[in-house]
Amino acid sequence: MRLIITGGAGFIGSHIAEKALAKGWSVAVIDNLCSGRKENVPAGAEFHEVDIRDKEAVDRVFAGFKPTAVTHQAAQASVAISVREPQMDASVNIAGSLNIMTACVDNKVQRLVFASTGGAIYGEVPEGVKAGIDFNPVPISPYACSKFAVEKYLECFRQEHGLNYTVLRYANVYGPRQDPHGEAGVVAIFCNRILAGEPIKVNAKREVGDEGCIRDYVYIENVAAANIAALEGKIPDPILNVGTGHETTTQQLAEILQQKLGKTIDVSPSEKRAGDIERSLLNADRLVELLGPVVGIDQGLEETGAWFSDRLAKQS
Ligand SMILES: NC(=O)c1ccc[n+]([C@@H]2O[C@H](COP(=O)([O-])OP(=O)(O)OC[C@H]3O[C@@H](n4cnc5c(N)ncnc54)[C@H](O)[C@@H]3O)[C@@H](O)[C@H]2O)c1
Structure with missing residues (x-):
């Protein structure tokens, strides 16, 4: 090839x-x-x-x-x-x-x-x-x-x-080497901020204080x-x-990442961002049928968090 x-x-x-x-x-x-x-x-x-x-x-x-x-x-x-x-x-x-x-x-x-x-x-x-x-x-x-x-x-x-x-x-898409500006940039942004001990905001899905938008993180x-x-x-x-066919809110993402990175930071509710799709979720049945099970969010965020921690350790 x-x-x-x-x-x-x-x-x-x-x-x-x-x-x-x-x-x-x-x-x-x-x-x-x-x-x-x-x-x-x-x-x-x-x-x-x-x-x-x-x-x-x-x-x-x-x-x-x-x-x-x-x-x-x-x-x-x-x-x-x-x-x-x-x-x-x-x-x-x-x-x-x-x-x-x-x-x-x-x-x-x-x-x-x-x-x-x-x-x-x-x-x-x-x-x-x-x-x-x-x-x-x-x-x-x-x-x-x-x-x-x-x-x-x-x-x-x-x-x-x-x-x-x-x-x-x-x-x-999320994982090691991801850019904070991509479609799933929130994972990189949260990793960097949690590791730096900086507060994070959860943009509302509809109203300030809700769990935030729903995404399918693969x-x-x-x-x-x-x-x-x-x-x-x-x-x-x-x-x-x-995709994975599993939905995760921004709030859940913030909680899992804090747990994976072993740090607790201030998480505050924020306004809805103009143009944000409220709920995005893909049917992944055919992918699983063809290629087998996909990595779950828990394992994927564990590996991603470890990569961001490691990068920080190498920089300092
Ligand atoms: N990351 C996600 O969650 C996601 C979701 C859906 C689709 N995609 C698609 O997947 C692809 C890869 O995304 P990614 O997250 O790796 O983004 P990325 O920005 O990391 O990678 C895109 C690459 O394309 C290069 N590029 C951009 N414009 C170019 C040009 N004019 N000529 C040559 N190279 C150019 C960039 O330098 C970069 O290396 C993109 O097509 C994106 O639209 C990404």
Whole structure:
């Protein structure tokens, strides 16, 4: 397997790179380092500092490396930035993705995996419901629109050019190396603040003092494993949810993390943030059927907390 990972210097892409190298695959990373870090790219992977909006540069890397498979993780990944700068969001997430898709077709890549978002695409998920891939998507941010658009382009490219693709709709991904600015950034923010003994705020789901928004937090291990399985052709479905099917409130997250990190800090209620989805929860039955059980929040936060503690110890 010769694998190109776009966004391989970021949180999720770098974990995929580690798993791919451990399998003995040849790996090349394309990343412009706008949010990723060079040191995240594991030794053994080729690194190309390239912006996916630069079609010529993308084509050069593809022509030189000759990939058999691609996983496309590079994105403008912030909902807030997409609201402020929708053109920029679309230029990276739509036009940039088209550069990757075209390069895949031109180079006869056997399989393209795309990092989409269940958290943002489904929008508000009513009480008692888990959003399956048949749940009607209501993308309410430019970020969600751009991801949904690429899903549609992929189907066009399949019909038009025979491009073989898998869309993975991630829930809120957390784990070692995660960035505080990503979709599940709250885990990183809380870890850093609890370890520093600083107070944290729980933004309201509806009213100040409630338990906060509901999210489906999925551990990075399961997300990287789903990518590897898709690249190996082990996922027959064109679209797969990558979540856990378990809901966690922000308040619960704060409590579990304090317990895991062995520190008690001041947790205070705060206002609802404009635009926050109240409840996001994915149906993960098909993922479990295909790849086995997912890591529970308790174990995942234990490992994540240990990584943040360890990093702090190394810094001081
Ligand atoms: N983290 C989550 O909870 C989550 C949830 C749903 C979907 N996703 C998607 O998963 C993918 C990876 O997210 P992540 O959390 O690892 O984010 P990340 O910011 O850590 O990684 C994204 C990487 O893409 C690179 N990048 C951004 N714009 C680029 C460009 N124009 N050209 C080349 N490289 C560029 C960044 O430098 C970074 O290394 C993204 O597509 C994101 O939308 C993430």
